[in-house]
Amino acid sequence: xxxLEQSPQFLSIQEGENLTVYCNSSSxxxxxxxxxxxxxxxxxxxxxxxxxGEVKKLKRLTFQFGDARKxxxxxxxxxxxGDTGLYLCAGGxxxxxxxxLTFGKGTLLTVNP
Amino acid sequence: xxxxxxTPRYLIKTRGQQVTLSCSPISGHRxxxxxxxxxxxxLQFLFEYFSETQRNKGNxxxxxxxxxFSNSRSEMNVSTLELGDSAxxxxxxxxxxxxxxNVLTFGAGSRLTVL
Numbered sequence: 001x002x003x004l005e006q007s008p009q010f011l012s013i014q015e016g017e018n019l020t021v022y023c024n025s026s027s028x029x030x031x032x033x034x035x036x037x038x039x040x041x042x043x044x045x046x047x048x049x050x051x052x053g054e055v056k057k058l059k060r061l062t063f064q065f066g067d068a069r070k071x072x073x074x075x076x077x078x079x080x081x082g083d084t085g086l087y088l089c090a091g092g093x094x095x096x097x098x099x100x101l102t103f104g105k106g107t108l109l110t111v112n113p
Numbered sequence: 114x115x116x117x118x119x120t121p122r123y124l125i126k127t128r129g130q131q132v133t134l135s136c137s138p139i140s141g142h143r144x145x146x147x148x149x150x151x152x153x154x155x156l157q158f159l160f161e162y163f164s165e166t167q168r169n170k171g172n173x174x175x176x177x178x179x180x181x182f183s184n185s186r187s188e189m190n191v192s193t194l195e196l197g198d199s200a201x202x203x204x205x206x207x208x209x210x211x212x213x214x215n216v217l218t219f220g221a222g223s224r225l226t227v228l
Contacts, residue, residue: 035219040221041221041222042117042203042205042219042220042221042222043156043203043217043219044219045216045217045218048216088155088156090156092215101158101217102158103148103155103156103157103158104155105154105155106155106156
């Protein structure tokens with residue numbers, strides 16, 4: 001059973017378009033992280049959200065943690081080719097090691113020039 | 114500062130062989146985690162080491178093992194390789210193991226192909 005479902009699985013858009021990717025779970029997480037992974041590289045952390053309803057902005061990227069801390073979204077405004085990559089969400093739980101993050105399978109984004 | 118270094122970057126083995134992968138964490142990071150990444154299953158947690166002790170283990174068979182040395186460098190070993198072990202193996206280090214959200218820094222991975 002995949003605890004974190006990401007959608008869509010694949011997304012191909014033109015430069016300048018906006019997009020939203022989703023990360024959903026039936027479980028509650030104490031924190032949720034978003035990573036971006038480029039070909040041939042490991043994932044790189046973009047943001048960590050820990051409070052239900054929290055919204056964080058990173059330039060053209062907006063991250064939101066659901067009120068119930070079960071879901072999250074990533075919105076990109078005016079996408080650029082440099083945004084191309086695999087976007088992974090990862091949920092962490094307190095009470096144990098937070099290094100045992102649960103990852104979604106990712107959304108593969110391609111931004112065409 | 115230097116990032117997380119994984120060696121080798123690429124390797125090809127045949128079924129039944131064993132393989133050892135190495136990970137050098139960021140200086141000062143005492144926690145090292147290992148993940149397996151495949152197109153079908155995504156990123157799956159293998160195990161985490163902190164101060165030379167395995168603190169968490171994922172749902173992988175006993176053929177997958179690891180260890181951490183006193184300098185925090187870590188190795189993972191896979192014995193009796195199967196075709197399904199072909200994957201990108203990622204190592205991630207973190208500074209502390211606490212109760213809050215921690216920041217993982219990943220290496221570039223070791224891509225294993227089993228023929």
